[in-house]
Amino acid sequence: MTFNEWHAQFEWEQIQDKIQCKTEVDVQRALAKTGNLDLEDFAALISEAAIPYLETMAQKSRAITLKRFGRTMQMYLPLYLSNECSNACTYCGFSYLNKDIHRLTLNKEQLLSEIQVIKQWPYEHILLLTGEDAKNAGFEYLREAVQICKEHFKHISIEVQPMDTEEYKILAKEGVSAVMVYQETYHQKNYKKYHTSGKKSVFSYRLEAPERICEAGLRKVGLGCLIGLEDWRADSFFTAMHLRFLEKKYWRTRFSISLPRLRPHAGLQDQKNFQTDKELFQLICAYRLFDPDVEISLSTRESPVFRDNAVKVAVTSLSAGSRTDPGGYSLSKEELPQFMVNDDRSPEEVASMLIKEGYEPVWKDWDPVLDAF
Ligand code: SF4
Numbered sequence: 001m002t003f004n005e006w007h008a009q010f011e012w013e014q015i016q017d018k019i020q021c022k023t024e025v026d027v028q029r030a031l032a033k034t035g036n037l038d039l040e041d042f043a044a045l046i047s048e049a050a051i052p053y054l055e056t057m058a059q060k061s062r063a064i065t066l067k068r069f070g071r072t073m074q075m076y077l078p079l080y081l082s083n084e085c086s087n088a089c090t091y092c093g094f095s096y097l098n099k100d101i102h103r104l105t106l107n108k109e110q111l112l113s114e115i116q117v118i119k120q121w122p123y124e125h126i127l128l129l130t131g132e133d134a135k136n137a138g139f140e141y142l143r144e145a146v147q148i149c150k151e152h153f154k155h156i157s158i159e160v161q162p163m164d165t166e167e168y169k170i171l172a173k174e175g176v177s178a179v180m181v182y183q184e185t186y187h188q189k190n191y192k193k194y195h196t197s198g199k200k201s202v203f204s205y206r207l208e209a210p211e212r213i214c215e216a217g218l219r220k221v222g223l224g225c226l227i228g229l230e231d232w233r234a235d236s237f238f239t240a241m242h243l244r245f246l247e248k249k250y251w252r253t254r255f256s257i258s259l260p261r262l263r264p265h266a267g268l269q270d271q272k273n274f275q276t277d278k279e280l281f282q283l284i285c286a287y288r289l290f291d292p293d294v295e296i297s298l299s300t301r302e303s304p305v306f307r308d309n310a311v312k313v314a315v316t317s318l319s320a321g322s323r324t325d326p327g328g329y330s331l332s333k334e335e336l337p338q339f340m341v342n343d344d345r346s347p348e349e350v351a352s353m354l355i356k357e358g359y360e361p362v363w364k365d366w367d368p369v370l371d372a373f
Pocket of ligand 1: 085086087088089092093094095096130131132200
């Protein structure tokens with residue numbers, strides 16, 4: 001069975017009701033468990049009934065994270081290769097409908113300039129991002145970019161258009177070890193409302209991408225939804241369901257969760273499903289309690305204060321010094337970013353914060369020499 005088939009068995013409203021019906025007794029039962037938590041426990045921990053238990057959730061999450069990951073923090077840096085896109089996502093500044101943006105796909109010289117600037121920092125883990133434009137930044141373009149980057153970085157992740165299994169296999173051979181592919185929302189009926197045209201409007205092709213990535217043998221897959229599109233509790237429940245499904249089927253693969261909240265950007269329309277800082281903190285703790293092994297990543301969308309607190313509880317991966325526009329590190333002309341960053345501290349400043357808190361910043365995720373074992 002595919003996750004697409006599994007997901008089709010559940011109604012969105014049914015999941016919302018399940019979460020809303022959770023009581024403090026359900027939360028206490030989840031918190032008292034010593035073994036693995038199930039999806040019912042996760043529903044309780046993200047429910048409103050869990051809010052009075054945030055302190056307990058934070059303490060338990062911190063203990064689990066320290067035991068499983070130690071006092072280390074993986075550091076990565078996003079590198080936007082292109083802001084050209086043939087999709088029309090209503091929440092994104094790169095939408096092809098946005099005519100106010102200067103479009104740019106980095107050529108080889110521009111990419112090398114970006115790398116040269118980035119290498120002033122100790123980063124060995126780079127996350128390559130593009131819009132979804134098969135003509136200007138398609139598979140072959142990405143393949144060449146990976147070939148260039150692997151000369152300069154030990155670990156390459158990508159966040160690009162979903163691909164076929166064979167394409168993922170080729171990229172794995174080229175040196176890509178992790179793929180981030182966020183479903184944005186698991187609300188199938190409303191998905192089309194946010195993805196009005198282009199390849200991304202096909203819900204099922206995106207939903208099954210993590211399985212194709214696992215089949216292709218990539219080392220890690222990143223999951224997540226865009227918090228703020230739909231009811232964040234229901235979307236997070238489906239994300240946790242997706243995670244558990246994949247972990248059972250692909251036990252050799254590592255998984256990470258990202259929790260991007262909508263940030264201001266050009267072309268933004270209404271934002272009715274805001275999640276507060278307190279609720280995001282609750283969600284991060286719930287993921288950690290639900291899955292002690294999952295990596296949790298927090299980008300510069302969040303404020304310094306929030307990130308500094310979250311790293312002490314459950315987060316295992318951070319970016320710092322990020323630019324969210326192609327050429328952002330080296331070109332003097334500023335392109336329109338995909339979203340505005342909320343934490344503009346330099347990598348050195350974030351590393352100092354981590355060291356002060358007793359953590360060791362780790363500038364790479366995986367050393368290719370370990371692939372021999
Ligand atoms: S979210 Fe991705 S696919 Fe959608 S418009 Fe932005 S860059 Fe394009």
